[in-house]
Amino acid sequence: MARELTPEQRGVRRDAVAELGQALRDLVDAAVRTEVPPDRLAEATRAARDLTGLLSEDLREVHEIASVDDPATGERWYSPVYGPGSPVAPPMVVQDRPEERRCVGRVTVGKQHEGPPGLVHGGVVATLLDHVLARSARAAGHGGLTASLTVSYRRPVHLGVPLVVTGELVSVEGRRATATARVVAEDAPEITLAEGEATLVALRADRASEVFARTGRDVGAWTSRG
Numbered sequence: 001m002a003r004e005l006t007p008e009q010r011g012v013r014r015d016a017v018a019e020l021g022q023a024l025r026d027l028v029d030a031a032v033r034t035e036v037p038p039d040r041l042a043e044a045t046r047a048a049r050d051l052t053g054l055l056s057e058d059l060r061e062v063h064e065i066a067s068v069d070d071p072a073t074g075e076r077w078y079s080p081v082y083g084p085g086s087p088v089a090p091p092m093v094v095q096d097r098p099e100e101r102r103c104v105g106r107v108t109v110g111k112q113h114e115g116p117p118g119l120v121h122g123g124v125v126a127t128l129l130d131h132v133l134a135r136s137a138r139a140a141g142h143g144g145l146t147a148s149l150t151v152s153y154r155r156p157v158h159l160g161v162p163l164v165v166t167g168e169l170v171s172v173e174g175r176r177a178t179a180t181a182r183v184v185a186e187d188a189p190e191i192t193l194a195e196g197e198a199t200l201v202a203l204r205a206d207r208a209s210e211v212f213a214r215t216g217r218d219v220g221a222w223t224s225r226g
């Protein structure tokens with residue numbers, strides 16, 4: 001069932017996926033902020049159902065990897081954290097710096113991810129940290145799944161504020177890597193808003209084949225390459 005695209009086809013499709021993703025994120029933002037009257041909400045509901053029908057003309061199975069993805073490198077176009085095509089991704093833009101064993105994410109979180117009024121939901125903060133923790137290890141060649149995650153919330157994280165989320169690989173022992181991460185506001189980088197630490201464990205190759213069998217693809221990014 002794998003839908004393989006040529007690099008050219010993939011490029012064209014990625015552009016279209018990113019455009020739809022942005023349009024849908026604008027829609028989600030409007031949906032959680034609208035105060036239009038109920039008849040206008042009903043009209044929007046009908047339009048949303050029509051759109052769902054259009055997109056459902058050809059759907060992947062739940063375990064099927066998107067044709068725009070690259071499972072070998074773990075690049076996910078519908079990642080809920082950074083995926084350009086995901087309506088629920090903030091989305092965070094992440095730069096890998098493998099030579100520093102770090103990655104740096106930039107994101108401004110909107111109303112759809114609100115916890116306490118005006119503040120980013122704590123679970124979303126944990127998600128952003130989890131992503132850069134796993135990614136700093138993966139970018140340095142130690143891909144693995146999060147086995148444990150600890151988060152400390154030091155200060156409220158406000159919606160609508162540009163944030164910098166940095167992950168750093170600290171140590172590697174066999175299949176186990178340890179990473180740390182922090183969230184700061186771009187304009188006050190000396191104040192830690194939240195920090196996290198994770199243990200990432202690379203799947204054994206046999207276990208990875210089992211875990212990802214239903215994707216029907218070779219998924220290398222979550223196993224140790226060492």
Ligand SMILES: CCCCCCCC(=O)SCCNC(=O)CCNC(=O)[C@H](O)C(C)(C)COP(=O)(O)OP(=O)(O)OC[C@H]1O[C@@H](n2cnc3c(N)ncnc32)[C@H](O)[C@@H]1OP(=O)(O)O
Pocket residue numbers: 074130131134135138144145146147148173174175176199201202203204
């Ligand atoms: C990269 C960008 C994308 C980012 C994605 C974000 C990351 C994610 O969301 S990952 C998804 C969430 N995580 C998961 O689904 C993981 C689920 N858990 C598992 O599959 C397994 O428990 C797994 C793989 C972590 C460990 O299983 P397994 O390989 O059998 O472990 P095991 O052989 O017992 O232990 C291997 C090593 O890891 C250590 N370890 C295992 N579990 C833990 C744990 N919870 N905490 C600390 N260390 C642990 C062991 O102590 C052992 O260390 P050592 O080799 O030094 O003795």
